Amino acid sequence: MLHILSERLRQGHRTGKFPQQEPTLSERFRGLPQITPNLDQQQQSAAVASCPFAAVQSVAGQLQIDVGRCLFCADCPVAELGALEFSHDYRLATRSRDDLLLGDETYRLAEKLNKRMLKLFGRSLKLRQLSAGGCNACEADLNVLGTLVFDLGRFGIQFVASPRHADGIMVTGPVTENMRSALLDTYAAIPEPKLVIASGACAIGGGPFRDSPETNNGIGDLLPVDLYIPGCPPHPYTALDGLLRLLNRR
Template identity: 40%
Template structure:
């Protein structure tokens, strides 16, 4: 009986998804993509009106009116995708980056994107090589989440994504962690616990804010019960947008943050 099971398991095809096909993928995340060649000033204005979280806004810079898209505030509601110049992004290059790099600017008059600092993801092999031979322990911290982000984080450990293949593990105690993965806008009741958890992680440590709530407060940003996004309470090294981010976006973000050098003393 047991031998049959082992034999069948060995004969079945490998379902594990290669990391190359996961990195940068954003399908299912419902994040917008702007085709600036189709963008008009009127469309930019309508998009800002439709956007429920101010992820889309008009800004004046050097006597130009630009459309600003802040992925950190986007909840993927899809309203802007009803307009011709907007679609749902299949790929996203701003997972695991600084807050400034979550923001894109578009000039509807000249039909150009401006001040974009987003990187094209480097070859997947580099991430794999850089991770070989090292282990990373993650402590996930719910600072006031709706649990949507947790559901996606949990999926990272299933056999399809298999985060453990990179030597990345989730641990129960912050004392054993290298990286804090913080979800949710930080509620006032959780602010002290978040600070204490951060202090309990031994240096050098990394903090990644997850989801629209973690990045900007998301749909709870204006609630009186909320102290603010994660960086209002503890220092944050990188941000992963989405509401919730998909496992592929989380994986891309975690691998991206590992590529960057840790600040001395942290």
């Protein structure tokens, strides 16, 4: 017992100081995309054609990135053309699907819930996580939030085993056909009022499986979404930042 206690003292306090202190991220981390200004039409057309997931479009003569579709590829062909670069900004979550469409305007981060919902969930939020055909990358990074580094529970947020004990549902995966009814049944089992969170490119817009006959292109046309957390997968700090903004803790 003395050995265990001395080892704990040696290891010290491991929980991060977020959100009071900004996290230190790897140099390889790919955060919010930044569009290269003053691209001509030929450069924009080349950028649009090079993205394999149709995350880049040319709108009214301006390059636009759908952050919800973007997979933040390590070998991004659009970045290789010089049309964009990835910043180290991990703050990506939004309340609206349209806010994920990034042009030359300021990226609009997630806003807090309304007064009634904040009163209900601001200090205690229980979520049922549902994997609707995901590859387990998003699920793994959400699981990390329960470790002592992030300690999601210190903010009053917990993942629960039953939808009947939950205040909302956090969905990952593109919603495969065999998970569609499970998703809807889980949502129906959560008592009102309830929240819906789409975590990851697949849940937001189908990800690399978009337009497959076996998937539903995410949950947007199935459930009313309250928070979008983009990424493939979203970094744990991206998910935590979005949740805290939703609860007016950022």
